[in-house]
Structure formats: C-alpha cells, structure tokens
Amino acid sequence: MENKEQQLLTDSIRDLEMNDFSNGIVQDNKLVFIAADKTYRVRMPIQSEQALVDNKKNIAQLDYLKQEGCITRKQLIQQLKNVGVFDVDKVEEAREQLTKELKQMWLILATKSSDNKMSIEECSAKIIKIQNELKNIAIEVATQLAPSLESRLEKFTIEYLTLLCTDSQLDGKWVRVWETMEDFQKEDSSLTERACANVTWLLLNKRA
Amino acid sequence: MDYIETIRKLARSSYWQSIFTASKEVGSLRLFDNDGNYSGLQSTFLYWLRVYDLLYTELSQKEWKYLDEKVIEDDIRCDAFLYWRGQHRDAELNKNKQEQKVNNLKFKNPGKVSSFDIDLQGGN
Numbered sequence: 001m002e003n004k005e006q007q008l009l010t011d012s013i014r015d016l017e018m019n020d021f022s023n024g025i026v027q028d029n030k031l032v033f034i035a036a037d038k039t040y041r042v043r044m045p046i047q048s049e050q051a052l053v054d055n056k057k058n059i060a061q062l063d064y065l066k067q068e069g070c071i072t073r074k075q076l077i078q079q080l081k082n083v084g085v086f087d088v089d090k091v092e093e094a095r096e097q098l099t100k101e102l103k104q105m106w107l108i109l110a111t112k113s114s115d116n117k118m119s120i121e122e123c124s125a126k127i128i129k130i131q132n133e134l135k136n137i138a139i140e141v142a143t144q145l146a147p148s149l150e151s152r153l154e155k156f157t158i159e160y161l162t163l164l165c166t167d168s169q170l171d172g173k174w175v176r177v178w179e180t181m182e183d184f185q186k187e188d189s190s191l192t193e194r195a196c197a198n199v200t201w202l203l204l205n206k207r208a
Numbered sequence: 209m210d211y212i213e214t215i216r217k218l219a220r221s222s223y224w225q226s227i228f229t230a231s232k233e234v235g236s237l238r239l240f241d242n243d244g245n246y247s248g249l250q251s252t253f254l255y256w257l258r259v260y261d262l263l264y265t266e267l268s269q270k271e272w273k274y275l276d277e278k279v280i281e282d283d284i285r286c287d288a289f290l291y292w293r294g295q296h297r298d299a300e301l302n303k304n305k306q307e308q309k310v311n312n313l314k315f316k317n318p319g320k321v322s323s324f325d326i327d328l329q330g331g332n
Contacts, residue, residue, distance in 0.1 A: 025211055025218075026250050029242050044245050106292060107288070109284070110288040128284070204247075205248045
C-alpha cells in the first residue's frame with residue numbers, strides 16, 4: 001500500500017475512534033431527537049404532504065385577512081416607524097455596516113500566517129462579536145415583525161409541516177404523533193417547539 | 209444546537225472526504241440512505257463536501273500562500289479564506305477583462321487596418 005493511502009486509512013480510523021460523526025443528521029432525510037425519555041423523529045415531507053401544506057397555507061391566509069388587526073409586513077414596518085417603536089431602515093443600515101466590517105475582518109484574518117496565533121485569536125474574537133451582533137439584529141427584526149401576515153403564515157407552514165412529519169417510536173415502530181392541528185395545539189409547547197425547530201433545520205435553505 | 213458546525217466538521221473529516229472522492233470515481237456509490245428528496249441539511253452537507261474537497265486539492269497543490277490545514281479546520285479562518293479567495297479571483301477576472309479591452313483597442317488603431325481589427329467579442 002502506498003504511503004498516501006496508508007495515511008488516509010490511518011486518518012480515517014483515527015477519526016472513527018475520536019469523533020462521534022453524528023452521521024444521523026445527514027445519513028437520511030430525517031432528524032431524530034429525544035424528549036421526556038421518548039424518541040421522536042422529524043422527516044422531510046413527501047410531495048402530497050407539501051401540496052397539502054400549501055393548500056392549508058392558502059386557506060389560512062384568507063382566514064387571517066378577515067381577522068381584525070391583520071397587517072402586512074410592509075404596513076407593520078411603516079407603523080412601527082411612525083410610532084417610534086422600531087426603525088427597520090436604521091437597523092438595516094446597521095446590518096449593512098456590520099457586514100462591511102465583517103468582510104474587512106475576513107480579509108485581514110485570511111492573510112494571517114498560522115504562526116501568528118495572537119493576531120488570529122484577536123481577529124477571530126472580533127469576527128465572533130460582529131456575527132453575534134448580526135444574529136441579534138436578525139432576532140430583533142423577526143421578533144418585531146412576528147405579528148405580520150407573512151411571519152404568521154411562515155409560522156403556520158412550519159407548524160403544519162411539523163404536525164404531518166413528526167413521528168414517535170412505539171415498540172420499534174414509527175407512528176405519527178399528532179393527527180390534527182387541535183392535537184398539536186394541545187401538546188406541551190416544549191415538545192412542539194423542539195419539533196418545529198428540528199423541522200426548520202431539516203428544511204434549511206430549502207424553502208422559498 | 210448548531211448543526212452547521214457539525215455538518216462542516218463531518219464534511220472535512222477524512223472519512224467523508226474519502227467517501228466523496230470514491231463516489232466521484234464510482235458513480236453508483238451512494239452517500240445517503242435516501243436517493244432523492246434531500247433535506248436542507250443534506251444539501252448543505254453536499255455543498256461543504258465539495259468546498260472542502262476543493263480546498264484539500266488546492267492545499268496539496270500549494271496553490272495559495274495563506275492556505276494550510278489549520279485554516280481548513282477552523283470555521284472562522286476558513287470563512288475568511290473563502291471570502292479572500294473570492295475577492296482575489298474577482299480582481300484577477302477584472303484585470304483580465306481590462307487587459308482584453310486594451311488589446312481590443314490596440315487592434316482598432318487607425319492606420320493599421322487588417323482583418324484582425326474585427327472585434328469578435330463585441331467588447332466596448
């Protein structure tokens with residue numbers, strides 16, 4: 001066996017010994033999690049389920065539009081600005097400025113030699129700080145805009161997908177956890193929120 | 209839990225890099241249990257598999273002064289390198305375009321008319 005192949009094999013065995021590869025998160029299109037000593041999984045929706053969710057979402061949209069206080073994202077942004085509660089434009093400017101700073105820091109860090117440990121740590125700390133600020137901005141915007149029609153529909157879609165695609169393990173078999181939206185809404189929120197979070201992860205970058 | 213961190217760690221592991229290399233050579237080798245309807249996590253994992261495959265290739269070819277194994281293993285440094293490399297390549301591309309324009313202008317000089325004066329690329 002050639003040296004390179006030997007090295008590759010040695011590295012692979014070392015990795016297998018040292019790391020939990022958590023292959024489960026990519027091995028198939030499902031995510032398994034444990035809550036209150038029970039094993040659950042969320043899975044990708046099949047086409048018919050996705051079509052059902054789209055249909056339910058359209059019905060929910062018509063329903064929301066009839067409700068008092070229904071407000072679109074655009075209208076809410078203007079209203080929050082008018083009453084001086086939250087200025088999305090200013091926050092967006094701050095986000096752009098932080099993004100510029102992040103790119104500048106990336107350029108500085110990229111050209112540091114690995115021997116320059118102190119300098120690398122300093123740059124990395126600054127990058128983490130900027131990234132955290134960007135995350136906080138994203139959370140703040142999402143929180144402020146949560147009452148908007150678009151955000152409510154997004155939440156509805158995730159919840160409906162979670163309702164359809166969450167199974168629990170019973171006697172070695174996977175069975176659906178909730179049959180109806182009412183069952184889902186009656187459930188302990190710690191489980192539904194966890195399942196929704198996992199569905200969101202599973203769909204990462206997949207939804208328009 | 210940040211799955212992206214886990215996904216990147218998996219994607220750059222020698223175990224998955226070996227499987228990815230083999231799958232490119234043997235077309236029928238399956239990476240996942242499912243054949244289609246990939247989850248977002250799986251698509252993201254495939255993206256990072258390709259990125260790290262490319263980075264390890266460039267590392268072995270010593271293509272970049274600032275790329276070493278420590279850069280690949282550190283997500284923050286790796287992000288920084290990928291951004292820097294993108295900027296560097298864009299700059300190279302712009303430089304080539306500028307040179308192309310200058311060359312086209314030279315061909316268009318009056319008094320030296322020949323069949324080479326035709327700007328086939330339609331550049332300004």
